[in-house]
Amino acid sequence: MxxxxxxxxxxxxxxxxxxxxxxxxxxxxxxxxxxxxxxxxxxxxxxxxxxxxxxxxxxxxxxxxxxxxxxxxxxxxxxxxxxxxxxxxxxxxxxxxxxxxxxxxxxxxxxxxxxxxxxxxxxxxxxxxxxxxxxxxxxxxxxxxxxxxxxxxxxxxxxxxxxxxxxxxxxxxxxxxxxxxxxxxxxxxxxxxxxxxxxxxxxxxxxxxxxxxxxxxxxxxxxxxxxxxxxxxxxxxxxxxxxGTPAVKPTLDERIAVIKKHIETLCGRNGENRGMREARKHVAWYFFGLKGAAECRRRAGELSVLDDLYRLLDDVYRMNQEE
Structure with a gap:
C-alpha cells in the first residue's frame, strides 16, 4: 500500500x-x-x-x-x-x-x-x-x-x-x-x-x-x-x-484516558492557556453519546486550565460509570 x-x-x-x-x-x-x-x-x-x-x-x-x-x-x-x-x-x-x-x-x-x-x-x-x-x-x-x-x-x-x-x-x-x-x-x-x-x-x-x-x-x-x-x-x-466485524467500542475508562492524553499533549505543545482554548471543541466532540452530554459540552466551552478538564472528566465518569 x-x-x-x-x-x-x-x-x-x-x-x-x-x-x-x-x-x-x-x-x-x-x-x-x-x-x-x-x-x-x-x-x-x-x-x-x-x-x-x-x-x-x-x-x-x-x-x-x-x-x-x-x-x-x-x-x-x-x-x-x-x-x-x-x-x-x-x-x-x-x-x-x-x-x-x-x-x-x-x-x-x-x-x-x-x-x-x-x-x-x-x-x-x-x-x-x-x-x-x-x-x-x-x-x-x-x-x-x-x-x-x-x-x-x-x-x-x-x-x-x-x-x-x-x-x-x-x-x-x-x-x-x-x-x-x-x-x-x-x-x-x-x-x-x-x-x-x-x-x-x-x-x-x-x-x-x-x-x-x-x-x-x-x-x-x-x-x-x-x-x-x-x-x-x-x-x-x-x-x-x-x-468483517466491527471493533469493540472503547470503555469509559479508555475514552477518558484518550481525552486526557490528547489535551495534555495539546497543552504541552502550545502552552496551557492557548491549548485549553483549542481543547474546548475537541472535548465537546468527545462527549457525544454519553450521559449528560449537553451539560458537559456547555462546560467544555468554558475550560481554561487542565484542572478544569480533570474535574469535568471526573463528573463525566460518575455520570456514566458502568454498573
Missing part, C-alpha cells in the same frame, strides 16, 4: 481539517490505527511572508508519520516556494488543497475554486513536483456545482503534471458538507487515472469504509468529520477490513 514511495500503514487516512487535525490529534489518530495523515491546510502566501503561526501548524515529528503537509493558494511559483520551505520539516508528501469550499478560501481562487481552472491545477502540481523530492498529492471535490462536475478531468490533468495520488470528496463546492456524497464520482476518478485514488465523504464506520472500497474501487478511504471526537473509527475500519 503505497503513495509514490510512501508506505502506508493501512487503508484509512485522516483527512485534513482546519482547526481539528493538529499535531496532538494526528498523534492520537495514528495511535488508533490511521495509516496516514494530512495536516491542517497552510497558506502558501503566509509561508512566503514567513508567518510564524503557519510554520507552527506545519511542524511535524516522528510520532505522526507518514504525514503530508497540505498547502493552499493559487499561484504556482508561490506554492512551489512554500513547498520548498516546508522541506525542513521532512514531510512524507506535499498535499495541495483543491477542495476547500469555505468562502474565505474558495473566494480567493484557492481551494475548490481551482476546480474551475483545470489548467492552473496542472501548473500548480507541476511547479511543486519540480520543486520538491517527495510525492505531491492533490485533494479535489466532485466539481464546483452540478453544472460543473469535472473531477475525472482535473484528476487526469494533475496526474499528467506529476501528482502521485488524488483524494476525491464526493460533493461539489456548492454542497459544502450537506446532502449525500456521490461515490460514483470517486469511481469515475479511479477509472480515469492510474495513480492511487483516495475516497472521501460519508465514511462513518468500518462497514462504510469497506463499502466505499468495494463500490468505487478506490485504493484508500479518507475520514474527516466522522473522526472528530472519535479517533477509534480507525480501529473500527481496520478491524472491519481485516475480519
Amino acid at each position: 503505497k503513495i509514490g514511495k510512501i508506505k502506508l500503514k493501512g487503508k484509512a487516512i485522516l483527512a485534513p481539517m482546519a482547526g481539528v487535525t493538529d499535531f496532538a490529534y494526528r498523534e492520537i489518530c495514528m495511535q488508533m490505527g490511521a495509516g496516514y495523515a494530512v495536516t491542517e491546510m497552510v497558506s502558501a502566501k503566509a509561508l512566503e511572508y514567513e508567518d510564524k503561526k503557519s510554520f507552527h501548524i506545519a511542524e511535524l515529528d516522528d510520532k505522526t508519520r507518514p504525514v503530508a503537509i497540505q498547502i493552499f493558494g493559487d499561484e504556482p511559483k508561490t506554492m512551489a516556494l512554500a513547498a520548498k520551505k516546508l522541506m525542513k520539516y521532512r514531510p512524507d508528501a506535499i498535499d495541495i488543497n483543491m477542495g476547500c469550499p469555505v468562502p474565505k478560501i474558495a473566494g480567493n481562487r484557492s481551494g475548490s475554486a481551482l476546480m474551475k481552472h483545470p489548467e492552473l491545477c496542472g501548473e500548480i502540481v507541476a511547479a511543486i513536483h519540480k520543486a520538491v523530492d517527495v510525492p505531491v498529492t492533490v485533494k479535489i471535490r466532485k466539481g464546483w456545482d452540478e453544472n460543473l462536475i469535472n473531477a475525472p478531468a482535473v484528476a487526469k490533468i494533475c496526474e499528467q503534471a506529476g501528482a502521485a495520488a488524488i483524494a476525491v470528496h464526493g460533493r461539489t463546492k456548492m454542497q459544502m458538507y450537506t446532502g449525500q456524497a456521490d461515490w460514483n464520482s470517486i469511481k469515475a476518478v479511479k477509472q480515469a487515472v492510474e495513480i492511487p485514488v483516495i475516497g472521501n465523504g460519508d465514511v462513518t464506520s468500518g462497514e462504510k469504509a469497506a463499502q466505499m472500497l468495494k463500490d468505487t474501487g478506490c485504493d484508500f478511504v479518507m475520514v474527516g468529520r466522522a473522526a472528530m471526537g472519535n479517533p477509534w473509527i480507525f480501529d473500527d475500519i481496520n478491524q472491519y477490513l481485516k475480519a
Whole structure:
C-alpha cells in the first residue's frame, strides 16, 4: 500500500481539517490505527511572508508519520516556494488543497475554486513536483456545482503534471458538507487515472469504509468529520477490513484516558492557556453519546486550565460509570 514511495500503514487516512487535525490529534489518530495523515491546510502566501503561526501548524515529528503537509493558494511559483520551505520539516508528501469550499478560501481562487481552472491545477502540481523530492498529492471535490462536475478531468490533468495520488470528496463546492456524497464520482476518478485514488465523504464506520472500497474501487478511504471526537473509527475500519466485524467500542475508562492524553499533549505543545482554548471543541466532540452530554459540552466551552478538564472528566465518569 503505497503513495509514490510512501508506505502506508493501512487503508484509512485522516483527512485534513482546519482547526481539528493538529499535531496532538494526528498523534492520537495514528495511535488508533490511521495509516496516514494530512495536516491542517497552510497558506502558501503566509509561508512566503514567513508567518510564524503557519510554520507552527506545519511542524511535524516522528510520532505522526507518514504525514503530508497540505498547502493552499493559487499561484504556482508561490506554492512551489512554500513547498520548498516546508522541506525542513521532512514531510512524507506535499498535499495541495483543491477542495476547500469555505468562502474565505474558495473566494480567493484557492481551494475548490481551482476546480474551475483545470489548467492552473496542472501548473500548480507541476511547479511543486519540480520543486520538491517527495510525492505531491492533490485533494479535489466532485466539481464546483452540478453544472460543473469535472473531477475525472482535473484528476487526469494533475496526474499528467506529476501528482502521485488524488483524494476525491464526493460533493461539489456548492454542497459544502450537506446532502449525500456521490461515490460514483470517486469511481469515475479511479477509472480515469492510474495513480492511487483516495475516497472521501460519508465514511462513518468500518462497514462504510469497506463499502466505499468495494463500490468505487478506490485504493484508500479518507475520514474527516466522522473522526472528530472519535479517533477509534480507525480501529473500527481496520478491524472491519481485516475480519468483517466491527471493533469493540472503547470503555469509559479508555475514552477518558484518550481525552486526557490528547489535551495534555495539546497543552504541552502550545502552552496551557492557548491549548485549553483549542481543547474546548475537541472535548465537546468527545462527549457525544454519553450521559449528560449537553451539560458537559456547555462546560467544555468554558475550560481554561487542565484542572478544569480533570474535574469535568471526573463528573463525566460518575455520570456514566458502568454498573
